[in-house]
Amino acid sequence: MDTHTRLEKKALAGLADEDLINRLETLQPDEAARLLRKLPAARRGAVRAKIAADRRSEIGRLADYSEEVAGGLMNSRYADVEPDTLCRDAVRQLVAEDEAETIYVAFVVDGDRRLIGRVGLRELLSAPREAVVRDIMAKAVDALNVDMPAEVAARSVSQSGLSVLPVVDAAGRLIGIVSHADASARLEEEASEDMERFAAVTGETQADYFSVPIWRDFLRRAPWILSLAIVGLLAGYVVHVYENALDALVILALYMPMVADTGGNVGTQTSGLLIRSIAMGRVTVASGFRVLGREIRVAMMLAAMLFAFAWLKVMFISNSADVPTGLTLNTIAFAIGVAIAIQVITSALIGAVLPLFALTIRQDPAVMAGPALTTIVDTTGLLMYFVITTSILGL
Amino acid sequence: MDTHTRLEKKALAGLADEDLINRLETLQPDEAARLLRKLPAARRGAVRAKIAADRRSEIGRLADYSEEVAGGLMNSRYADVEPDTLCRDAVRQLVAEDEAETIYVAFVVDGDRRLIGRVGLRELLSAPREAVVRDIMAKAVDALNVDMPAEVAARSVSQSGLSVLPVVDAAGRLIGIVSHADASARLEEEASEDMERFAAVTGETQADYFSVPIWRDFLRRAPWILSLAIVGLLAGYVVHVYENALDALVILALYMPMVADTGGNVGTQTSGLLIRSIAMGRVTVASGFRVLGREIRVAMMLAAMLFAFAWLKVMFISNSADVPTGLTLNTIAFAIGVAIAIQVITSALIGAVLPLFALTIRQDPAVMAGPALTTIVDTTGLLMYFVITTSILGL
Structure with missing residues (x-):
């Protein structure tokens, strides 16, 4: 629950019933429904009963939808017309309409309130004198289903190029607009x-950076x-366990943080790109394998680059006095290069799999990325670094 | 330059002049201008000269604005009316208008094309029979300046609650809409x-996750x-330099990654929250000190929490056999606690200062965060960790 919501709940608790009802009756129905949803269930019933009957059903209907579905995003103040209305009468009707969010688009409904068309005020104004709405309306109308996820609905509206999309129930009846x-x-x-x-901050998004109390931050x-x-303590144990290897070959300490950090960086890139693509609706569970x-x-290209970098760095800018007998600088360079290459590939895989997994179990992909990913990959990376280098070098 | 742009440039290069001109003449002027901006300067002049004169000045004017200012975001296809027009004539004029992006809002300009008002089609339709536009127009009109940053302009439109905002030049003349x-x-x-x-990916945003060639990714x-x-190699040198301290007190290795990682995590949180607040226009250079x-x-609250955590962990879940003579577990716990507390505070400061600094020098604050911040803070954190612990413990 966000701070904004908490503050509002507190404010609502301190408000007398009459004041609350006055407020609910003056707000737009979708705003009123949002407020009503925030009352404790017991008080919600009592307050709703006191609202004027016509407003009540309107607000009540909206408050029943969760904010996670299209119904929670919609407004019930749309303009509708019947298909057999004369266009010029429809214009008059729209101009007289004083509650709709917009009168520039009207939705056409049949006797059962099923959505059958959409017409713009402009088309109505330029229609021939005797034309009826049915003659000029667009019949193929994109509509949102009231139960679809709110985020998908919002993206559909945003990408439609239209100022508003209608919302229909399972029977195809018009019940709102977004x-x-x-x-x-x-x-x-x-x-x-x-x-x-992605920045590892929990809870709902804050309304305003400065308005959140410090302790809540x-x-x-x-x-x-x-x-x-x-x-992070686990990563410490890994270093601790391999202290003998660090003692035997001091050069290992030099490259240890680079390997750990690089894994975190590659994983962050992968998960960051994926999370945004998922948010934009461009990556879905179905495209997981692609x-x-x-x-x-x-990752293999990045791994090849870093293998080359690490190998060259060890070969040409190392103090060769560090090399114990029985090992060559070439073998050491190879071992460190292999370790960083494998770390890069596994980190990219973890960075891709975690958001996809979150998507599969219907969680927010961004939760499993950023610092959490970095810290996990640091630990696994250190472990792989020591396992790989000590195996290759026989330490 | 984004991939999308590059691909478009390539496609444009392969297009004959006539085809290009045909395309430019059928597109909306803001789209055409965007295309024209992408041509090499030499070809741009030649192509522009062949476009029909009236279209040419319109497109040319738009193409002269950078995409970074409001002018680069605007469309010149707006509907305008004169203040002394009868409202019903204005309605007729709007309905007949076939090029404007919207006819539901008209902007009122005086003889010098200076913006003096705004009126909705709805108001025009419900105006008394003999009313002129001047009588019913809104006189206080929010307008964007053509030279203001595009991002600020976009946020103004988004927060205005209006479907469109007018763009004016330095003299207050109407030149477009957003x-x-x-x-x-x-x-x-x-x-x-x-x-x-924030995820350390360079270049312009990709249009679609899958459409970018692998090698470009x-x-x-x-x-x-x-x-x-x-x-990361620098961090390695820090560990390398303090290997004697690690040998003398093996417990230091255990807590080393935790201190480094925690700094990165705190810095990422701070910069992530700030970057988004800056993007939303809620944090500016002026509010830097706040x-x-x-x-x-x-950060001080987080530091206190982590001091307590580290101290308790060292005191009660450590193998006291590790403590060399001359030191007590209490002193070691205190030293590690102080080190992590100071790391948290400096990391939060770096995480706040870097985006604010980027903002001051008019760079994208997100560039100086995420993995870059994590890697820097890892290095400074390791250095502080060893300096602080070895000083307190006299190693």
Whole structure:
């Protein structure tokens, strides 16, 4: 629950029933429904009962939808017309309409309120004198299903190029509209949330950087920091276990942080690109294997580059006095190069698999990336570094 | 330059002049201008000269604006009316208008084309019979300046709650409009770009995850990975220099990765929250000191938590056999606790200062965060860890 919501809940708790009802009756129905959803269930019923009957059903209907589905994003204040209305009468009807969010688009419904068309005020104004709505309406109308995920609905509206899309129930009846403005506000919020998850900040997105109390900011950040510190201890044990190898070959300490860090960086790139592509609706569970194929190929190119870098660095800019008898600088360079190459490939794989896995189990992919990924990959990377180098070098 | 742009450039190079001109003449002027901007300067002049004169000045004017300013975001196909027009004549004029992006909003200009008002088709339709536009228009009109940064302009449109905002030149003359749809497309692009920068991916945002060639994906990621690997070598030198301390007190190796990682995590949180707040226009250069004040306070709370965690961990879950004579477990716990606390505070400061600094020198704040920050903070953190622990423990 976000801070904004908490603050609102607190404010609502302190508000007398009459004041609350006044407020609910003056707000737009979608705003009122959002407010109503925030009341404790017991009070919600009591308050709803006191709202004027026509408003009540409207607001009540909206409040029943979760914010996670298209129904929670929609507004019930749309303009509708019947198919047999004369166009000029439809114009008059729209101009007189004083509650709709927009009168520039009207939806055409049949006797059962099923959505059968869409018509713009402009088309109505330029229609021939005796034309009826049915003659000029667009019959193939993109519509959102009330139960579809809100994020998918928002992206559809945003990509439709239209100012508003209608929302229908399972029977195809028109029950609301989602405007381009509401859709893009939702997408902005999702982008903020992804960024914060990616930066290992928990909880809902804050409305405004400065308005959140310091201690709440602390509470949003502390859980990840503490959890990752515990994971960091594991990396410490790995170094601890291999202290003898570090003693035997001091050059290993020199390249240890580079290998660990590089894994974190590659994993972050992969997961960052994927999370944004998932948010934009361009990567889905179905495309998972294609994603892995791509990431493996890119990772192999990065691995080859880093193998070459590490090998050249060890061969030509190392103090060869460090090399114990029985080993050559060439073998050491090869071992360190192999270790960093394998670290890069596994990190890219982990960076691709974690968001895809989150998507499969319907969790937010951004949660499993960023610092969490970096810390995990640091630990596995150190382990692989020591296992690989000590095996190749026989330490 | 993004891949999309490169591909387009390639396609443009292969197109005969006539085909190109045909295409430029059928596109919307803002789209045509975007295309024209992509031609090499020499060909641009030749092609422009062959476009029909009226289209030419329109497209040419738009192509002269950089994509970084409001002028590069605007469309010149707006509907305008004169203030003394009868409202019903204005309606007729709007309905007959066949080139404007929208006819539901008209801008009112005086004889010098200076913007003096704004009126909706709805208001025109419901105006009294003899009213003129001047009587019903809104006189206080929010307008964008053609030279303002495109991102600021896009955010203004998105937050205005209006479907379109007018763009004026320095003399207040109306020269274009920015629609809500164009503004939100731009903001989406910026959000993707921030995410990619934050994930250490260079270059312009890719249009589609799968459409980018593998080797180009590699080129977008390789520069940071290689640069950061070089920085990672510095961290290696730090460990190398303090190998004697690690030998003298093996417990130091256990906590070394935790201290380094925690710094990266705290820095990433701070910079992630800041970058998004900057993108949303909520943090500016002017608020820099307030940001630092907040971040220092949150960091002190996190530092206190981690001091306590490290101290308790060392005191109660360590093998006390590791303690050399002359030192107590309490002193060691204190030293490691102090080191992690100081690492947390400096990392938060670096995570706040880098984006603010980027903002001051008008660079993208997201570039100086994510993996770059993590790798830098790892290195400084290791150095502080060893300096602090060896000083306190007299190693």
